Amino acid sequence: MSRSERLLDLIQCLRRHRRPVSGHTLADEMGVSIRTLYRDIATLQGQGAPIEGEAGLGYVLKPGFMLPPLMFSDEEIEAIVLGSRWVAKQPDQRLSAAAANALAKIAAVLPDDLREDLDASTLLVGPPAAAIEGIDLGLVRQAIRNERKLGFLYRDAGGAASERVVWPFALSFFDKVRVVVAWCELRQDFRHFRADRIAELQATDTRYPRRRQALLKEWRATLDKPRGS
Template structure:
């Protein structure tokens, strides 16, 4: 790997990592030596890339750093294409349009040698074989209410067809192959619940904001899911 490419990759690795990363971990991913990583990071710092390092802890890229013009590898282009294909098939109309726009933007800026991977890709997502059962649900609006941290009052039918009314705090919309899920804190159950959108018979979009931060709810829910998967993890 050329040094210029390695410098770019180090910035990419630090950007996608939430916590400090050691030189050994960076060296292992790049298949290079720790000494080379030390030299490369020193070169990046000299170029005013805001990398902060702490002995024995690792390196962190400060927030707000602007990358140079978009540079993508062949694998990264295929990842974008495959992800966009999945969104086009499984997401709501708003996200599907956004996915098509992303592909058009990427095709306009990547080098000519990579353009064929967008226009004639070697990856594919299977088509959706059946119609959506939640055609009457405005999933884009559910996403908006989740982002804004606003309450919903819903009427929901369980697997046996029993209906309940409840007020919920939505914070995520999950897209599966066959169904879409609204993930929320339920005031009725005083706990997290997942609601299939095809079982929502009525939705009242309320302007009232719920008291908890959306990011906090998301972290708590993910921690609960991880605990259920691995009870010995904590």
């Protein structure tokens, strides 16, 4: 177990005790020496954890303490790195840059041992597929966040074109394509639009009449039903 994981476990152990608990009891539960236990408590206190007490009297974690967000386990570090590296290789340039920036910000404030784990991660992402959509996915993501309608020209698998006005509420990322999930005013139903078949994308200032989360919930309930395009 890494030191960061041990500190996380110590926080959880203290949370299980509502009354002061002795250092020896904590050390037994953690499977560490009393000296290591005292050192770990001092480290957590130095990082802002409101642990009250002292050797011989017992320790208690004050209620309401939120775990510092930059204390991660080894697997959490791997998940963050892998996810960020994957997003950084996506064709959405703004999202790609944001992923790289976020990873750099996290690395800048991590403790030394966790920063080393992040830099040494051996979970790699392969080369991305060539981007073939000609629209700005950043506009789609902004419309989803702001619950705004989008207009565009859409070509189906057979090449037939139609003008659409949609209420976008999700964007799915696959290896080779991106798919806009939306309510389509033309079809009066949920539809999935491949981004590489969208042209003449137009963002609007018109808010669609439903909440994004409500649309997402209804769409999920219909996933087992066959639908056209």
